[in-house]
Amino acid sequence: MRIGCPKEVKDNEFRVGLTPAAARSYVDAGHEVVVEKGAGTGSGITDEEYKAAGAKILDTAKEVWSTADMIVKVKEPLPQEYDLMRENQLIYTYFHFAADETLTKTCLDKKIIAVAYETVQEADGSLPLLRPMSTIAGRMACLMGAYYLGKPHGGMGLLPTGVPGVAPANILVIGGGGVGSNAARVGAGLGAKVTILDVSPKVLENLTQIMPPNVFPLFSDSHTLEAELKEADIVVGAVLIPGAKTPKLVRKEHLKLMKPGSVIVDVAIDQGGCAETSKPTTHSDPVFVVDGVVHYCVANMPGAYSRTATFALSNNTIRYGLQIANKGVERACRENPALSKGLNMYKGVITYKPVAEAFGMEDLYKPLEEVI
Template identity: 50%
Template sequence: MRVGTVREIKNHEYRVGLTPESARELVVHGHQVWVETGAGLGIGAADSDYESAGATIQPDAKTVFDGCEMVVKVKEPQAGERAMLREGQVLYTYLHLAPDPEQTADLIRSGVTAIAYETVSGPGNSLPLLKPMSQVAGRMSIQAGATALEKAHGGRGVLLGGVPGVMPGRVMVIGGGVVGFNAAQMAVGLGADTTILDRDPEVLEKLGIHFESRAKTRFSNRANIQQMLCEADLVIGAVLVPGAAAPKLVTREMLGCMKPGAVLVDVAIDQGGCFETSHATTHADPTYVVDGVVHYCVANMPGAVARTSTYALNNVTLPHALRIADLGWKAALKANPHLADGLNVSGGKVTYQAVASELAYDYVPVANVLG
């Protein structure tokens, strides 16, 4: 199979779908790899590194899209990229379709087979291809929030860890999954007064055992969220419903009691955000203010630490890429039900139930598509 990767064109997105090492693995398996020139520069990988791995450098994205049976990316295809997709081609990347009707419609029209990293499953209902970026985003959320809290960036002027004789900042983490756990680890490490909210008693128990007295836990309901919002300096939105739009857990009305200059970081923004007042921002212009509260809603947070993120991502995406290339997408999905969970759109049909429900499309089970 001819497999390609292109330079990401989303604002300040420096990650790349295939590292030179991943390209080499595909070549060793007998496949051709085409790489758009400059695709790896954001992680410090030159064209010559890909050529040394056995890949062929192509002059532009169109050549890669036109000539490859599978395209491996990081972020969802932008409008210009979607116009280059075609029926029978495999697109393997993050998609986040539920809050993105335009992208979904374009993928349906193209006839492409679109496999989404974020819905590929693992044992115990885990999301192994989402996990490393959730780890990165969770840790970055505290860095980003700490910066936004600085007075020069519109925040309250609070140092999260405090200093002797001065109280530390209060951090509220909504959601105790991978993002929330990693955010809490960073907040606790800085010495912040940290509270994690979740609805699952088992998750709360595990968090309590892990953090002991270093972080507090509370059951997530409207009353507790409202109370904690009034006290918090920094709020991390870390909720996830796999494949579906994130629930709006914080309304605009609830912002009324927050301290002026407090900060919201919405890590769920890829799935539409969990704050009613959230809208996606970029690394070029990451924050805005609503009712005196600073919002940080960058939709590709891990792109800022592109090298770490790309290698962490390739560690988990490459095995499935090899399986698809070796067997063909239908045989690969038939052989691996976890990978089959990643199929969101194929041949003009929506094959992921949460996306179909959210955007009012007919749902076609993956099994029907695989025959």
């Protein structure tokens, strides 16, 4: 199989889909790897490193897309890439279809095979290809919140760490999964008072056991959420329903409860965001203000720490990618239930039900076993 890795085109996206080590793994398994010239520069990887790993460097994205059987990326195809996709071409990347109807319809029309990192799910419920980026985004969340609490950046001018005689910030984390737990740890490390909400008693019990003493796990309901929003200086949105649109837990009317100059960091924006007022932003224009509340909704947060993120992601994606390349996507999905959950589309039909439900496309959905 020919594996292709184009340069990412999203705003300030410096990650790349393959490291040289991953490229070597494909080559050693008997596959051909082509990489767009300069694709790894943003992650500190040179073309020479890819060549040393056995990959071939091509001058343009068009060459990579037109010759590869399987495209390995980081972010979803953007409009400038739509015409590069080919029928029956396998694309292995983050898609987040439920947050983007245009992308969903385009990929259906192009009849690609879409394997989405974010829905590959092991039997224990873990999301191994989402986890490394959730860890980075979670650890970034309170740092970004702290930065935008600064008065020059639109915030209230509160230092989250506090100082002797002045209290630290109150940080509210909504969701106790990978993003939420990492955000809570960093917030606690800053010295803030951190409240983390979740609806799972099992998750709350685990958080109680592993979190520092300035982290307070609470059961999430509407009353508790509203009470905590009133006190919060930073709110981290960390809600996830794998592959599905994120529920809007923070409503527009809730902003009136919040302090002027407080900050929402909506890490869930990839799947639509958990605040009703959230909309995707970019690293070059990361924030906007609604009703006095600063919103940070960058849809590719880990791209800011691209070298760490690229290597963390590739370390995890390569094992599933090799199964796809060695066996073909159909056999690989039949033999690996975790990987089968990552197959969101197959040659013009939707094979992951939450994507179909997000846009009322149930008529285009077929169970996986019917198509492979």
